[in-house]
Amino acid sequence: MEYAAHILVVIGIYAILGLSMNLIAGFAGLLSVAQAGFYGVGAYVAAFLALQFHTPFVLNLTVSAVVAGGLGFVVGGPSLRLRGDYLVIATFSFQVIVLGVFTNWTSVTGGPMGLYGIPPVHVLGSAITSPLGFLVLVAATAAIVLWIASRLARPPFVRTPKAIREDHVLAAVRGKNVARTKLSLFVVSSAMAAVAGVLNTYYMRFIDPSSFTVMESIFIITIVIVGGAGNLYGPIVGAVVLVLLPEILRLMGIPSAAAANIRQILYGLALVACMLWRPQGLIGEYAFGREATPK
Amino acid sequence: MTSLVGMQSLSKHFNGVVALADFSCAVAEREILGLLGPNGAGKTTLFNVLTGLLAPDSGAADFKGTALIGRPVHKIANLGIARTFQNLRLIRRITVLENVLLCFKNQPGENLFNVFFRPGLCKRHEAGIREKALELLQTAGLADKANDLADNLSYGQQKLLSIVCCLAADADLLLLDEPIAGIAPEMAERILAIIADLPNQGKSAIVIEHDIDALKGIAHRMIFMDAGRKICEGAPDDVLNDPRVIEAYLD
Ligand SMILES: Nc1ncnc2c1ncn2[C@@H]1O[C@H](COP(=O)(O)OP(=O)(O)O)[C@@H](O)[C@H]1O
Ligand SMILES: [Mg+2]
Numbered sequence: 001m002e003y004a005a006h007i008l009v010v011i012g013i014y015a016i017l018g019l020s021m022n023l024i025a026g027f028a029g030l031l032s033v034a035q036a037g038f039y040g041v042g043a044y045v046a047a048f049l050a051l052q053f054h055t056p057f058v059l060n061l062t063v064s065a066v067v068a069g070g071l072g073f074v075v076g077g078p079s080l081r082l083r084g085d086y087l088v089i090a091t092f093s094f095q096v097i098v099l100g101v102f103t104n105w106t107s108v109t110g111g112p113m114g115l116y117g118i119p120p121v122h123v124l125g126s127a128i129t130s131p132l133g134f135l136v137l138v139a140a141t142a143a144i145v146l147w148i149a150s151r152l153a154r155p156p157f158v159r160t161p162k163a164i165r166e167d168h169v170l171a172a173v174r175g176k177n178v179a180r181t182k183l184s185l186f187v188v189s190s191a192m193a194a195v196a197g198v199l200n201t202y203y204m205r206f207i208d209p210s211s212f213t214v215m216e217s218i219f220i221i222t223i224v225i226v227g228g229a230g231n232l233y234g235p236i237v238g239a240v241v242l243v244l245l246p247e248i249l250r251l252m253g254i255p256s257a258a259a260a261n262i263r264q265i266l267y268g269l270a271l272v273a274c275m276l277w278r279p280q281g282l283i284g285e286y287a288f289g290r291e292a293t294p295k
Numbered sequence: 296m297t298s299l300v301g302m303q304s305l306s307k308h309f310n311g312v313v314a315l316a317d318f319s320c321a322v323a324e325r326e327i328l329g330l331l332g333p334n335g336a337g338k339t340t341l342f343n344v345l346t347g348l349l350a351p352d353s354g355a356a357d358f359k360g361t362a363l364i365g366r367p368v369h370k371i372a373n374l375g376i377a378r379t380f381q382n383l384r385l386i387r388r389i390t391v392l393e394n395v396l397l398c399f400k401n402q403p404g405e406n407l408f409n410v411f412f413r414p415g416l417c418k419r420h421e422a423g424i425r426e427k428a429l430e431l432l433q434t435a436g437l438a439d440k441a442n443d444l445a446d447n448l449s450y451g452q453q454k455l456l457s458i459v460c461c462l463a464a465d466a467d468l469l470l471l472d473e474p475i476a477g478i479a480p481e482m483a484e485r486i487l488a489i490i491a492d493l494p495n496q497g498k499s500a501i502v503i504e505h506d507i508d509a510l511k512g513i514a515h516r517m518i519f520m521d522a523g524r525k526i527c528e529g530a531p532d533d534v535l536n537d538p539r540v541i542e543a544y545l546d
Contacts, residue, residue: 151411156404156421159397163386170384173346174398175372175464176405184407286388 005131009203011243012138013196018223018235019142019149020192023185025221025288026229027158029165030182031084033217034075034091035193037098040212041068042194043201047115048108050201057121061198065191072190073183080182083168095214102209114208121202134203141199145192146236152188153232161185162230165286222271228284237282242267299324299499300345300376300468305354307340307523314340315351316523322468322501325494329514329531330503333543337523338503339381342470346378347371358468373400377466379457381473381503387446391437391456394445395428396421398463428463435459436485451482458489469493469500475509487513507535507544519543 017039024030042064049060079090102109109115120127121137128134152158160181163171172178201207219242227238246263254262279287298321307315314337322328330338343349345356347368356363358374366374377398386394402424403409404417432438435455440448448456454474461469471490475483483506491513493500504510510517510531517534519526527537534540 148411151414155393155396156402156417157407157410159389159393160405162389162393163397166386166388167384169348169368170386171397172368173348173372173378173384174460175369175400176397177369181405188407 002131005135007243007247009131009135009138011239012135012142013199013203014220014223014239014243015236016142016145016196016199017193017220018227018239019145020189020196021220021224022229022232022235023149023152023189023192024182025224026231026234026284026286027153027161027165028182028185029161029286029288030080030186031088031221031288032079032091032186033088033214033221034095034098035189035220036212036214036216037095038068038072038190038193039197039200039216039220040098040102040209041071041190042197043207043212044102044109044115044197045194046198047118047201047207050118051115054119057198057202061195064194064198068194068197069187069191072187076183076186076190080179080186092214095217099209099213102212110208112209114206116206118201118205118207120205138199138203141195145195146232148188148192150232152185165230219267222267225281225284225288226270226274228281228286229288230286231281231284234281234284241282242270245270297324298322299326300356300358302341302345302356303354305341305344305351305356307337307344307349307351313337313523315344315354318354318520318523318525320518320525320528322499324467324499325497326499327490327494327513327515328499328501329510329517330501330520331505331507331510331517331534331540332520332526335522336520338520339472340523342378342472342501342503345371345470346376372464372466375465375467376470377461377464377468378470379454379461379472379474381476383450383453383457385445385453385457385460388444390442391445391448392425392428392432392441394456395431395459395463396424398460399424399427400464424463431459431462435489451478454478455482455486455489458486462489467498469498471500471502471504473503473505475504475506483509511535 017035021035024032045064045067046060049055049063075094079087082090103112120129128137160171160176163176164178164181168178223238223242224235226241228234245266246259249259249262274281301321303319305315305318332338340349344351345363347366351364358376361374363371403420409417429438429441432441437452437456445456458474475486487509490500490502502510502514514531517531518528519534519540521543526539527534
């Protein structure tokens with residue numbers, strides 16, 4: 001039971017990350033590798049506030065989302081003018097810088113050792129310490145994030161991102177403010193990723209930089225691509241599949257030291273299999289990277 | 296007649312190739328201007344400059360008194376200039392109806408704040424434009440295709456759709472780049488009828504077209520250009536009887 005609840009919490013957190021990534025990769029067709037950076041910003045801001053000021057969960061969640069959203073605005077403004085490879089490089093730079101800050105700003109982030117002793121979430125005066133209790137919190141948060149994504153995933157709003165991902169020049173000729181649309185999505189996406197980070201902080205009650213590397217960004221992209229880019233529920237399917245996949249290894253009794261490596265191989269295989277046989281992902285409608293702008 | 300759009304001495308070259316050379320002209324309200332010229336004359340380049348896709352080397356252009364050069368593409372579109380592309384451009388992976396809906400201006404639902412804080416406004420506006428879009432598709436004879444992917448239309452239907460998109464934008468100036476090139480006569484007739492009706496709706500158009508007879512039927516005035524320059528301009532019959540035009544079209 002504990003184990004099942006734990007797995008579901010992890011799925012919930014990755015589903016939120018996938019939903020956040022889908023807003024930019026799925027809807028607008030933009031590849032950013034900075035998602036783990038924003039995830040980390042949320043995690044660190046919440047941990048810092050909880051440890052230093054003992055402020056409550058909801059406040060820390062809000063502040064983290066606002067900080068990450070603001071950072072998304074600052075990073076997205078110039079980066080989103082770039083397309084394709086250049087956007088990847090720009091977001092990669094941000095990712096590297098953020099990780100550098102996590103690792104080196106020791107007085108605030110605890111450096112490579114991270115931050116620990118984070119107090120549990122209190123709801124109505126009682127602490128949530130069991131995976132089952134936390135699962136309720138994660139499920140409720142994921143539901144809100146899904147609701148927000150659903151507002152953006154339907155017309156009229158979604159029409160412009162869809163037009164942009166297919167032909168950004170035509171979108172502009174149609175009078176759409178391409179830069180503003182992309183930036184709006186990027187800001188919301190950054191804030192959403194931070195929400196996942198806050199949940200991670202309060203669940204693990206310990207964070208260190210290793211959870212927020214570019215590999216994590218790539219894992220989040222994999223969730224979106226395997227689940228189905230551009231489909232509202234795609235990232236949820238992707239999170240379920242990719243979190244459960246390595247659990248099969250555990251059930252098969254493979255020792256955890258080997259499992260860690262095999263897991264990476266499995267993720268790689270899942271991504272390659274998708275690209276070869278199902279570019280639109282399991283339930284997606286948009287083959288990421290295959291429908292680039294005609295010149 | 297008041298002038299809707301004006302161009303003054305527009306010039307553009309691409310590494311030595313002259314695309315526009317000291318090109319000036321004006322289009323009046325409710326006027327259809329036919330633009331003739333051999334391939335490579337600079338006709339499409341002129342549209343690209345007017346819509347902000349290309350910056351000219353020099354020259355100026357204005358629309359309803361607003362300077363166009365240097366203005367971002369989407370802002371020019373929102374002033375009331377819509378265009379089609381010679382190599383047919385649509386959003387192919389969304390439906391015909393969605394393509395038309397995309398073109399309506401000032402949709403509150405495109406704004407993040409409205410999406411979350413004024414959902415009622417977004418919904419009402421969406422319902423309104425949906426009705427208008429269906430009406431436009433009905434008039435154009437594409438109503439039965441409304442829910443098909445744009446990609447699944449025939450070439451002629453796609454060209455028709457791209458003009459319906461300009462109508463949905465409710466632009467005052469339509470820039471139509473070879474609207475009937477390569478399509479069946481029956482579809483061409485439908486498209487020409489829509490263009491011919493534009494002045495009745497208070498709209499103007501510049502129409503690039505190689506089919507001289509078709510262009511003669513809809514244009515109030517014609518310009519013949521070559522190597523980026525305006526060679527002659529005037530009433531359709533005068534332009535078509537100009538020896539330089541005859542020479543170009545006999546080659
Ligand atoms: N983006 C571009 N880059 C380089 N050369 C171009 C570009 N656009 C047009 N040209 C050149 O400019 C000239 C005019 O082209 P264009 O305006 O397309 O002519 P038209 O539409 O009258 O056939 C041609 O020689 C063409 O090759
Ligand atoms: Mg041309």
